[in-house]
Amino acid sequence: MSHEFLKLFEIVIASSLINNFVFTRFLGLCIFFGVSKKTETAVGMSITFTAVMMISAAASWIIFNYLMIPLHLQFLKIVVFIGVVAGLVQASDTIMKKIAPALFHKLGVYLALISTNCIILAVPIINVDEKHSFLESIALALGSGIGFAIALIVMASLRERMEVANVPKVFKGLPLAFIITGMVALAFSGFSGLISH
């Protein structure tokens, strides 16, 4: 039991820090550069994103293992997973509007954006490729959510400061954001070797 728990913990740490999706696997960059202009939106996005990702990882795991494997439809996984994600995003949009309008008002805009985030599709695909168990899949989703949140919030705080800095005109905005991301990524490579096998 404790060994299993340790394994789950390891997946969370590995996917949030060592193999951070943004800095070492370069996924979810569109959203990363899109919503990292203000810390407040970054926090909202991270919360919504982590929640949706855990649900969609769980749903995709169940569908893949109990529906697609028995029917030998593994080759359709891309089509099915994107459908699951898009459906879930649409569903949570509707449910949130009905049940928690205040929350929807705050986080609703991010929901629509999530379906174009590649991390949300990468997590189910990685889960399938690595043959993760149900709990491991959720641990990976949680870890990647946390990792994305860390990346987004760090970047947003940096970019807020950058707004007032006097930089050459051609570098203003995205080019500089890229270069800074490169430097943060370099810092994150210091986490490699945190877990030794």
Add this chain to the structure above:
Amino acid sequence: MSSDLKNTELFLRGIIQENTIFRQAISLCPAIAVTSTVRDGFMMGIAVLFVQTMVNMTVSSMRSAIHPRIRLPIFMLIISGWVTVTDMLCAAFAPGVYATLGLYIQLIVAFASILAAAESFASKNGVIKSTFDGLGRGAGFLLAMIAISAVRELLGKGTILDYPVLFGAKPLLIMILPAGGFITAGLLMALFNYLDQKFSKKAA
């Protein structure tokens, strides 16, 4: 709402004014992830070019049959269908490349640029125009991929397409690390801005 631009203009627009990576800054994930060698960047660019063109063709030829309210799911279905085709073709004909590119090819599904092209262009224009639009956008992406990967491979490994060109000079390890990808993309973006500024000043 059909576009008045000529086919060649559409093609060039995708490469320059609306360059997916340098201008619109969308679909960035593979631009950093698979550009550590020119070969990988080139293959990924070709895959995107193929998917983009085929999706534009499919969407524009079916545009009168798609009900506007359910258009997004239909577009996603078309895109994921073509991505699956590309994924299988790549796995069958280039297994070596597939080993490194596999995940990223599958993730073409989540490319904002392809969905955006289907939504904003192909669903409103004829098949031939949409094909040129798709080719232009795909080519713009391909060129950006080649540019980024050429810089990274040259500086990071000292080779171009696996031919050594830096005689004896020690390559910079950082350029093939993830961080190098971001930095190269940022610098190239700034260069693109600079050239564009200079060019448009001359024209004015």
